[in-house]
Amino acid sequence: MATALEQDAAVDVERIRRVARYAGFRPEVQGLRFVAVLLVVLYHVFLDRVSGGVDIFLLISAFFLTLSFVRKLESGGPLALGRYWLHVFKRLLPLAVLTVLGTLLLAWLFFPEARIERIRTEALATVLYVENWALAFAEVDYYAADDSTASPFQHFWSLSVQGQVFLLWPLLFGAAWLLTRRGPWRPVPVLAVLFGAVFTGSLAWSVWSTTTNQAFTYFDTRARLWEFALGSLLALAVPHLHPPRVARVVLGWLGAVSMVSVGVLIDVQGAFPGWVALWPLLSAAAIVVAGRSGSPFGVDRILASRPLVGLGDASYALYLVHWPLLITYLVVRDRPVAGPRSGVVIILVSLLLAVVATRVVEKPLQRWQWPERNKRHLAVSVAVSLSLVAVPVTLWSAADERRAAELAAEAARNSPGAAALAPGFEFRGDPDAPALPLPSQLGEEWVGLPEPCSGRFAPEEEVLEAHCRQTPAVRNPGRTVAVVGNSHMEQFMGAVIPVAEEHGWQLVAVLQPGCPFAVRPEGDPCHEGNEAALDYVERIEPDVVMTTSTYAARMDGSAETVVDGFPELVDRLGARGIEVVGFRDNPRFDFNPYECAERHGADDARCRVPVDRVLGPENPADALSDRPWFTSLDLTELICPDGLCRPVVGNVYVFMDPHHLTWTYARSMAPALEPWITG
Structure with missing residues (x-):
């Protein structure tokens, strides 16, 4: 009969064998x-x-x-x-x-x-x-x-x-x-x-x-x-x-x-x-x-x-x-891929x-023994590694924020944006001031309303809960305006917000990326969201719906068109007494005008595009102007003045990427936009 010592030895041998199997x-x-x-x-x-x-x-x-x-x-x-x-x-x-x-x-x-x-x-x-x-x-x-x-x-x-x-x-x-x-x-x-x-x-x-x-x-x-x-x-x-x-x-x-x-x-x-x-x-x-x-x-x-x-x-x-x-x-060679x-x-x-x-x-x-002596040393080594990145990145960001704050204080004088297009405008700012927004501010250039929709504007449609925003509740608003559509309408909203604040309007926005507001058939990727948005608009009954009416041409030669299903949208809302304001789409480029201006200068020909390469000769949505409840709005002269799309106007960058306006420039269009949407 095996002794306890022999049994323990047998257990140890078996344990060693099992460990060795995975060694x-x-x-x-x-x-x-x-x-x-x-x-x-x-x-x-x-x-x-x-x-x-x-x-x-x-x-x-x-x-x-x-x-x-x-x-x-x-x-x-x-x-x-x-x-x-x-x-x-x-x-x-x-x-x-x-x-x-x-x-x-x-x-x-x-x-x-x-x-x-x-x-x-x-x-x-x-x-x-x-x-x-x-x-x-x-x-x-x-x-x-x-x-x-x-x-x-x-x-x-x-x-x-x-x-x-x-x-x-x-x-x-x-x-x-x-x-x-x-x-x-x-x-x-x-x-x-x-x-x-x-x-x-x-x-x-x-x-x-x-x-x-x-x-x-x-x-x-x-x-x-x-x-x-x-x-x-x-x-x-x-x-x-x-x-x-x-x-x-x-x-x-x-x-x-x-x-x-x-x-x-x-x-x-x-x-x-x-x-x-x-x-x-x-x-x-x-x-x-x-x-x-x-x-x-x-x-x-x-x-x-x-x-x-x-x-x-x-x-x-x-x-x-x-x-x-x-x-x-x-990036240095400005190539999409490397050569052989x-x-x-x-x-x-x-x-x-x-x-x-x-x-x-x-x-x-790995051979350094000090960190391995105890967990405290290991923790210190990890913390030091993290701080070597966190500290310089934080200081770099803080320096950019200080610079941005200094420039913002002089923005009205140095960066008038679309206001520079007004007849008789005379620039009296610093000619050496950098154009705004600064690169470090681009992440803040997406337009947004401050509050989620609430009260009577709270959506019943689950698909809209993450997409519905509003301005703070306005008692007895002059108008209730619903801004509905995709990211392009979101950027246009940057010009609408100052007008709404000036006139005491209530703004509500339902914005779904990639989906212009229109009546879409079943099976279309935008059908569910747009139907929910339509039901929502019909329920809250705003005075005005603002959305994009066209889809801009591309630099590959495709034609500018009215958004599919947009005429049906106008008729459906018009039948309920809801006015529709259709913004003509802004140009879409095959390059980034902001980065082009940074790399080559705002006046470089590579960064400028004739407007007829990205938009049609006429606004195709004007064909719907016979409908009394529809207003066609074209801001092309503000975005691409004198028939030329420039990266910078009035010392403000017009575009933040290949096809989105900066909030800074959109805001500067508000005075010119006001008579068109308040009449």
Whole structure:
């Protein structure tokens, strides 16, 4: 009969065996990490398509993370979650901070000033690991054709998701520890159930949301969790899988060929991260399962080679530096994509910087023992890293705010805007004053009303709750005016607000991005919102509805037209005695006039467009003027005076982007607009 000592020894041996099963360095996976990042770089630079490399990178991160925690669980050692969290961000932040600071320097030197405020905001979002949500809620199109307009921090979305998972995953391991602490269950089966549930739920969410709102879903952490869960399930399963040598060779090469070809064989644009992402992930999983084949013909002979394993150490740095270098080059050269020769140079420079940063910064800091002495030291190192970005960004923003306040005090004298077009106007301001709004103020140039709709103006339609705003309640208003439509009508409202305040009108706005106000058929993307807006307007019965009546021509030669369904809208509201004022649409350009003026000067011919290239010879909505309840309003002479669309009028920028007016300029149009809408 075995003694207690022998039983304890047997338990220890079994524990050691279980721990050893999940131990050991996997050089072929480290080489795979580099290949995944290299695919990302190559596809970004040369093809401007999704490769699946980022998804593989996320899977490998979860794979290694899971192996580490399973060893802790099987050995019975403490999980030390607090120390783990501090340690992982102490390891990740230095190179990220170095990249952020370098990118901010590049932005300051080379980027249009109009983009600086957004870049500063994203710099903070990056080091706080929320860049993916910043991009999602900013409605960024990851597949935009012109990469020169992309954020130099856009690639940090995946690292933000990874950072969030590094916070979440240890909680799942902690749950497994609690469930197996005193019961008969072993950690690995429990973890398999937990990660299986995450995989199933997240994949289902990813597939559904990709079909309904792909642009948002691309950056949505919830739609990416299944990729990490697959990596964790792979880590749990691999020690139990022992395919023969021939199968390992075949599996490895099939996985490698499939992984490299995914973005070449099919254009997955708009499909990620739904079910299509299974292709690169299962390809990578095949390589991991193949492992070390022991065959001279196995793909692992390449992946586990010394050069690839060494470059695998630099893969994190390579991913960090390649994107800001690419975007800076495109901004400097004013190109939408890189050419073959410039692309090769960008990749080689990125590789060199990545290797240097890894050896000079990352490795020495990893070997530095002071932060590892206790959690307080770790916390200090993390705080210092964050402050290296937060402090300069905050000071930079504060300096811009002080400058903006000083200029605002003199704005009436120095920046008259549309008032400069009045007959007999004489400019008496500072001729050297910069045009307004300043680039740092562009984020404040979207027009808005101060309060959500309430009282009798509160919408009953659920779809309108987030889109309805009003001015403070006016007792016995001279008029109740409903401003309804898309973002162009929102900008025109900047000229209406001062008139409404002057005459004591009650303003209510229902603004839905991308949807001009009209009667739209079922199946149209704007049908539901517009029908709800129509019902709302008919219920509150305003004196006047103001909206856009036309859709401007584009510089590609398309014609200016009346908005589809607008005549039916006018007749429907007119039958209820509601007057409709239709604003002619403002011009739409294929470039950003604000940035053009910054780069080349407001008087440069490249920044000026004849009005007949972006609008028709006549306002097409004038054809509806025979309806007594309709007024056609054309502000083109204020926006593009003398038949020429200029970026600056009266020392005020007219446009904030390719097709939206600045609130500053719209406000300056109010005196000229007043007699047209008060008569």
